[in-house]
Amino acid sequence: MGSQNQTVPFKGTNEQEVALKNVIAEHKDEKGALMPILQKAQDIYGYLPIEVQTMISDEMNIPLEKIYGITTFYSQFSLNPKGKHKISVCLGTACYVKGSGDIFSKFSEKLGIENGGCTPDGKFSLDACRCIGACGLAPVLTVDDEVYGRLTVDDVDDILAKYA
Amino acid sequence: MYRSHVLVCGGTGCTSSGSQEIINTLQAEIDKNGLSEEVSIVQTGCHGLCALGPIMIIYPEASFYSMVKVEDIEEIVKEHLLKGRIVKRLLYNETVTDEGSVLSLNETAFYKKQNRIALRNCGVINPENIDEYIATRGYEALGKVLTEMSPDDVIKCILDSGLRGRGGGGFPTGRKWQLAKDLVKGGQKYVCCNADEGDPGAFMDRSVLEGDPHVVFEAMAIAGYAIGADQGYIYVRAEYPIAVDRLKIALAQAREYGLLGKNIFGTDFCFDIELRLGAGAFVCGEETALMTSIEGNRGEPRPRPPFPAEQGLFQKPTILNNVETYANVPQIILNGAQWFASMGTEKSKGTKVFALGGKINNTGLVEIPMGTTLRTVIDEIGGGIPNGKKFKAAQTGGPSGGCIPAEHFDIEIDYDNLISIGSMMGSGGLIVMDEDNCMVDIAKFFLEFTVDESCGKCTPCRIGTKRMLEILDKITKGQGTLADIDKLEELCYYIKENSLCGLGQTAPNPVLSTLRYFKDEYLAHVVDKKCPAGVCKSLLSYNIDPAKCKGCTLCARVCPNGAISGTVKEPHVISQELCVKCGACMEKCKFGAISKK
Numbered sequence: 001m002g003s004q005n006q007t008v009p010f011k012g013t014n015e016q017e018v019a020l021k022n023v024i025a026e027h028k029d030e031k032g033a034l035m036p037i038l039q040k041a042q043d044i045y046g047y048l049p050i051e052v053q054t055m056i057s058d059e060m061n062i063p064l065e066k067i068y069g070i071t072t073f074y075s076q077f078s079l080n081p082k083g084k085h086k087i088s089v090c091l092g093t094a095c096y097v098k099g100s101g102d103i104f105s106k107f108s109e110k111l112g113i114e115n116g117g118c119t120p121d122g123k124f125s126l127d128a129c130r131c132i133g134a135c136g137l138a139p140v141l142t143v144d145d146e147v148y149g150r151l152t153v154d155d156v157d158d159i160l161a162k163y164a
Numbered sequence: 165m166y167r168s169h170v171l172v173c174g175g176t177g178c179t180s181s182g183s184q185e186i187i188n189t190l191q192a193e194i195d196k197n198g199l200s201e202e203v204s205i206v207q208t209g210c211h212g213l214c215a216l217g218p219i220m221i222i223y224p225e226a227s228f229y230s231m232v233k234v235e236d237i238e239e240i241v242k243e244h245l246l247k248g249r250i251v252k253r254l255l256y257n258e259t260v261t262d263e264g265s266v267l268s269l270n271e272t273a274f275y276k277k278q279n280r281i282a283l284r285n286c287g288v289i290n291p292e293n294i295d296e297y298i299a300t301r302g303y304e305a306l307g308k309v310l311t312e313m314s315p316d317d318v319i320k321c322i323l324d325s326g327l328r329g330r331g332g333g334g335f336p337t338g339r340k341w342q343l344a345k346d347l348v349k350g351g352q353k354y355v356c357c358n359a360d361e362g363d364p365g366a367f368m369d370r371s372v373l374e375g376d377p378h379v380v381f382e383a384m385a386i387a388g389y390a391i392g393a394d395q396g397y398i399y400v401r402a403e404y405p406i407a408v409d410r411l412k413i414a415l416a417q418a419r420e421y422g423l424l425g426k427n428i429f430g431t432d433f434c435f436d437i438e439l440r441l442g443a444g445a446f447v448c449g450e451e452t453a454l455m456t457s458i459e460g461n462r463g464e465p466r467p468r469p470p471f472p473a474e475q476g477l478f479q480k481p482t483i484l485n486n487v488e489t490y491a492n493v494p495q496i497i498l499n500g501a502q503w504f505a506s507m508g509t510e511k512s513k514g515t516k517v518f519a520l521g522g523k524i525n526n527t528g529l530v531e532i533p534m535g536t537t538l539r540t541v542i543d544e545i546g547g548g549i550p551n552g553k554k555f556k557a558a559q560t561g562g563p564s565g566g567c568i569p570a571e572h573f574d575i576e577i578d579y580d581n582l583i584s585i586g587s588m589m590g591s592g593g594l595i596v597m598d599e600d601n602c603m604v605d606i607a608k609f610f611l612e613f614t615v616d617e618s619c620g621k622c623t624p625c626r627i628g629t630k631r632m633l634e635i636l637d638k639i640t641k642g643q644g645t646l647a648d649i650d651k652l653e654e655l656c657y658y659i660k661e662n663s664l665c666g667l668g669q670t671a672p673n674p675v676l677s678t679l680r681y682f683k684d685e686y687l688a689h690v691v692d693k694k695c696p697a698g699v700c701k702s703l704l705s706y707n708i709d710p711a712k713c714k715g716c717t718l719c720a721r722v723c724p725n726g727a728i729s730g731t732v733k734e735p736h737v738i739s740q741e742l743c744v745k746c747g748a749c750m751e752k753c754k755f756g757a758i759s760k761k
Contacts, residue, residue: 031478032440034460039402039441066461073462073619074443076402092364093559093595094521096609130444132403133367135521136177136214136528145405147180153751 010051019044020052024059034062038070038077047078075130083118083125085163089141092131099152100139104128106156124163166204168245171221173287175210175374176367176406177528178217182234183207186218189234193241203245209375211287212529213274216256219287221269228269230256273544279507280531281515282330282368282491286375291410294417297378303423305494306382309389310429313497315345318390322493324501326513331358331449331486332561332590333666334512334579337493343473344391344483353393354477355384356484358454359400359407362446363562364613366593368517369487371529373400373407376491377414381424381437383490386497388435391483396437399454402444411439446563446617450665451484452476453619464621465665486591488517508534512578520546522595523553535576538568542596553598557681561590563610563617564670566677567603586677588670602699603682604689608636610674618668625668628659632675640700644690653679694761701745704760710735712757719749719758 023040027033034056041056042048048071057064071077089095089104104126108114111124118125134140137149141159148159172178172187187205194203211219216230220240227250229240236254243249252260258272269275280286289296297303309318323338344353357380361369373380384396400408415437418424426434440458447453448463455477457463476482492514496504505513512534518541521527525547532541538558542548549555557567566587568575575581579589597606611633620626635652638644656672656679663669679686688694695703708719708728715733727743730736738749738758750758 032458032460035440035443035457039443069462070460074445076442076444093562093593093609094365094519094527096364097522097595097597097601097606130362130403130446131364131367133176133361133370134180134214135365135367135519136217137180138521138527140180149180 010049012045012049012051016044017055020055021059024056028060034060034067034070038067042077047081049079080118081122084123085143086125086127087141087143088127088129088132090130090132090134090139091128092135092138094131094135095139098138100141102153103139103141103151103156106153107160110156110160124160166202168203169206169223170203170245171206171208171223171287173209173211173217173219174207174406175214175217175287175371176404177210177214178219179406181217181231183218185234186220186232186237189237190220190241193237194245197241197246199241199245206290207292208288209286209291210283210371210529212278212283212371212531213256213526214528215526216528221287225250225266226268227266228256228259229254273547274526274528274530277536277540277545278531279515279533281495282372282488282517283529283531284376284491284495285379286371286529289376291375291377292413294378294414294421294423297376301498302378302494303382305497306385306389306423307429309386309497310431310433315390315392318386318497319345321497321501322390325496325504326501326508326511327489327492327496327504328512328579329485330488330492330516330591332363332564332588334589337485337489340473340483340485341387341390343471344393344481347474348481350392352395352478352480353391354480354482355388355391355393355396356455356458356477356482357384357396357398357490358449358451358484358486359398359404360442360449360454361401361404361487361591362449362617363564363591363593365521365559365595366519366562366591368519368529368592370401370404370407371517372487372491373404374410377407377410378418379494380487380490381414381418383485383493384437385424385428385433385435386493387483387485387490389433391481393483394434394436396435397440397458397477398437399440399442399448399458402441408439408441415439445619446613447619447665447667450667453665454484455482462619464619465667467664488592509576509578511580516577516589516592518592518594520594520596522559523549523598523601524596525550532577534578537574537576539573541577541594542573546596549596549598553600555596556599556601557597557603559587559595559597559606559674560593561588561670561673562593563613564588564666564673565590566673567597567606567681569681571681586673586680588673600697600699602640602695602697603678603685604636604640604695605697605699607675607678608633608640611636611671614667614671618671622662622664622668624659624662625664625671628655628663629668629671631655632659632672636675639686639689640695641702642689642693642700646690649679649686649690698760704745705740706738706743706745706747706750706758706760708736708738709757709759712755714755714757716754718752718754722748722752724748 053067115128140149218232220229220232259267327337328334445463448457450465453463453465472482517531614629618625713735720728725744727739
């Protein structure tokens with residue numbers, strides 16, 4: 001839940017803005033609507049830059065600091081864009097005792113990025129994720145929506161090669 | 165009517181092993197062989213034996229095919245479905261005896277001692293078809309409650325059954341409902357379902373949601389009737405996309421059938437449910453934090469009292485139960501409180517689902533009567549520890565729980581017994597560790613988790629756990645002192661007593677229980693500067709056995725730091741000053757000449 005600084009300039013389109021406004025209009029009057037709206041906004045833009053948070057703040061008449069407080073609280077909200085391929089290595093207990101920590105380190109070393117980082121070419125981002133519930137296949141990781149299970153550190157190169 | 169049904173598991177575990185591709189290939193083969201009128205494919209929820217996925221069961225024979233590959237499908241269709249000859253070679257080997265006869269699944273070691281109540285329908289019905297749930301007596305309990313029972317009857321039944329919260333706390337469910345009904349009379353009330361299963365290594369709630377979503381709706385409606393609520397919320401982890409999809413499908417079907425909505429079963433009772441997705445914060449599994457999050461805020465816990473039964477969601481009386489607790493409710497209503505209370509131990513009734521994981525052969529989900537011994541779970545049901553390694557500890561309760569060492573291998577698992585030995589039931593993750601796991605490292609792993617997930621609202625948890633982690637880090641780096649161990653323990657008690665919510669109050673448990681049972685490992689790190697399990701990198705040294713080294717030079721070439729020297733065909737040597745302990749040399753050595761200590 002650390003602080004996140006915005007490094008990439010915001011490039012939102014008109015279509016995205018219209019989609020966001022529709023979502024807000026649709027949910028505005030529901031109780032506790034902010035979370036679902038933020039989740040849908042992240043679906044639309046891929047992340048939640050301060051510009052998007054400001055738009056939500058203006059439309060919903062909620063102070064920006066409250067919205068910022070929420071986006072930085074939950075780990076699923078990202079203030080920075082993710083890579084073209086999102087690698088998430090499960091560091092849940094079942095995976096950890098079977099060596100997923102080493103697998104994570106190998107990715108980190110190979111890609112030259114830390115947890116939460118994105119490669120300079122925008123190709124890969126790396127996250128240590130919480131248990132995805134596929135403990136039977138431990139250790140596991142996901143690349144985008146694809147799950148890879150029963151891994152060893154030797155599989156890292158092959159997985160990266162698939163997406164290169 | 166179909167003469168044969170092929171059940172293919174579509175839970176997260178099997179989907180990850182490629183079960184969707186299996187289904188596609190299977191359908192194509194069935195069509196190709198002209199069997200589409202005779203054979204039906206059913207995509208079910210989890211069977212529990214995730215380690216053997218993808219899993220396929222063919223009825224009426226109940227043949228259990230495990231680790232099915234796309235290449236095998238043609239043979240299974242041609243032999244089994246077309247000619248009626250079971251392909252024994254591809255069956256789960258435990259179901260085939262030495263003499264070659266085929267056993268039923270319930271006779272195998274994994275299933276024999278299980279008693280599936282909460283998981284009753286998982287792996288049996290198609291969760292995306294409400295008719296299949298209804299066919300297994302689904303929504304019958306809701307009908308019975310609405311037409312034959314008063315709210316007080318319902319609460320009494322749940323109280324008498326002895327059902328306790330399966331999310332970890334173990335609070336009597338009936339008591340919770342009673343409070344919500346009686347503390348505030350009338351007015352708006354809410355029923356919430358905690359499906360924010362954040363304990364790493366626990367996935368029983370996910371399996372119920374994926375395999376039997378309607379059971380949760382039915383139980384929530386029953387709870388709504390009991391306390392006088394007309395609105396329910398399910399707070400589900402966004403990390404469970406399949407579960408979220410199935411819930412959405414099931415919700416639409418239940419509304420279409422009039423089983424949720426207005427005037428259910430023609431009575432005055434109205435009840436509807438809304439889904440809310442979490443956004444990745446472990447603390448939201450805590451009841452007050454979960455409600456704060458549904459309200460659209462940072463998921464921070466609030467002080468209790470007032471308890472949710474009085475002032476919960478949107479300041480209204482609210483009950484919150486977890487998925488597995490709800491999954492038991494319709495069965496209790498249908499079979500009676502006595503039936504449920506006849507299972508389990510004196511103070512823990514019924515069954516509990518455990519997610520077996522870590523160093524165990526049969527990883528997966530098991531549902532056992534309360535009071536089953538740890539030995540039975542690990543050795544018999546779990547099939548023991550792989551590679552002939554020695555059992556060191558079982559971890560239950562996730563980051564709030566503790567480790568159970570070998571000396572308590574015969575403990576009967578229930579709420580109170582686990583607490584008495586310094587662990588807790590938790591939501592049911594059971595991670596097995598063997599001699600290769602370092603307990604100090606495991607304690608550090610859990611503290612890293614808690615530090616990362618602490619919401620920051622109260623000081624003992626926010627700063628205290630950070631200090632604990634720093635001490636553990638020192639110890640694993642070989643810089644710890646005996647005074648550090650004392651300070652660590654002192655901090656544990658301080659944080660336990662002074663934190664605001666359950667997350668902080670239980671955060672020290674992994675350290676306390678490893679200190680209690682594995683103090684020798686802490687001492688080895690601090691006094692001898694050694695990690696007995698060979699995990700903590702700073703305390704390891706890699707060495708080459710000159711008798712085994714052939715001088716192939718491979719290790720010297722992969723070493724990233726030039727720490728290995730030697731001439732061709734002569735034994736090589738690792739310079740301890742230059743070694744960065746990456747282990748690359750040991751991985752590459754073909755002669756097993758390199759060891760770490």
